[in-house]
Amino acid sequence: MTITAIPIASVGDLSREVLALASENRKWLFRGQTDSDWNLMPSVQRGYSAQQERYLTNEFRVRARSRHIACPQSDDYPGWLALMQHYGLPTRLLDWTYSPLIAAFFSVHPDYSAAGLGACDACVWALDARKLNESQGFEPLIFPLDASSYEPLIVPAFKNRDELGTVGVAMAIEHDPRIQLQQGAFTIHSCRTPINLMDGADTWLRKLVIDRSRVAAFFEELTALGIRKYTLFPDLSALTSELKSMHRPADEES
Template identity: 75%
Template sequence: MTICEVTIESIGDLAREVQALSSSSQKWLFRGQADARWPLAPSVQRGYSAQQERFLTNEFRVRARSRYFSCPVSNDYPGWLALMQHYGLPTRLLDWTYSPLIAAFFAVHPDYIADAPAERDACIWALDARSLNESQGFEPLIFPLDASSYEPLIVPAFKNRKELNTVGVAMAIEHDPRIQLQQGAFSIHSSRTPINAMDGADRWLRKFIITGGDIMKLFQELTLLGIRKYTLFPDLSALTSELRTIHPPHDDPY
């Protein structure tokens, strides 16, 4: 069956769609993407081999301790994977959030469109995490990333182990203020099939399309509602980036 798609033109439209979802007992997570055509696949599965993935994770572990003084212990693979994801290393984790507004922010903010074509639609995905977990042989619950049931999904990122070829959804461990502010969660991808291409995806996915002509409108609405980069990324570089976006130069200096 085809995944349900709905076009939204405003934050009000998004609120109505989310309200319709929340009438059920399902647990929905959200993800914003700057290009509606992008699949739901993690960064390490976009051109990297399994061997390259293990090279990335293990070299990061070897070299990180001299640069970061709160590294996980050696065998805390979920902790290492979360740290790698946090600092932008390609991993088998895909970011989600409990907040549809935060998902919308990542779909429309100008800082996140660098890899997207100029003419495009953006989108917000809604994921019924419990249904996906149940379909993959896990309990219909969302456990923390370091739960023992997720270990077979995570360890092959570091060691040459057999893959389960499944996907699980986990709560993020709040080791950093950014995780808390962004209300984060992860999908863990042992399978190389994107979530939206899996059998039964129509049962646990919804897709809200933001047409190209409405992207800036939604960005402005989010700004008015206080969903801004410096509120989600509590550091000075985010503050600088946000101020430059809100206040672009108006005069030609030459």
């Protein structure tokens, strides 16, 4: 399944496309990726086996309590999965946001580009969450990550259980200020087919592509509009990163 790419060169272009989507009276989520060729699949499905996923999740649960004061209860699998995602462990969750500007930020910020800023086309994906859920046999609604209907999607990450073979869209539980600031949501992947390659993907996905020649300018526009790293990540490491990007060494400026 090939999704038609819609070119955008500025925040104004992005706004125009988002307004067009809004006119369809559907519930859209957004995700930014620094490489437009990347498929929509979670990190744990990029080279990890099902057994390795269970090793990761269960060892994290065993070792996290001595390092984190507010761990979930042992059987709160959605809570554990969200905590793991928050701290960068490969999981079956894929991050989305209700904000197209935040998605665009992640697509053009140099900190998230492995190849370097402007080395490849970036993109902002738009996902019709209700339509994807409906196509997967769920109600055409967005429930919280800990909803009982999503349990079969989540438990195989921790136990040797059969996969449901589907993907669900869930609201993030706001256990951390970062989740609130980033207006987060997730897709839960109990299927190893990327959602952009699934049958019918063109009915629930739109792909907005930023040409590599426009990535740097797009980033500058977002910065001018106040979409900055330290506003989305309320911690000192984000503040440090942002200050370093704003104030380069004098010998680099000459």
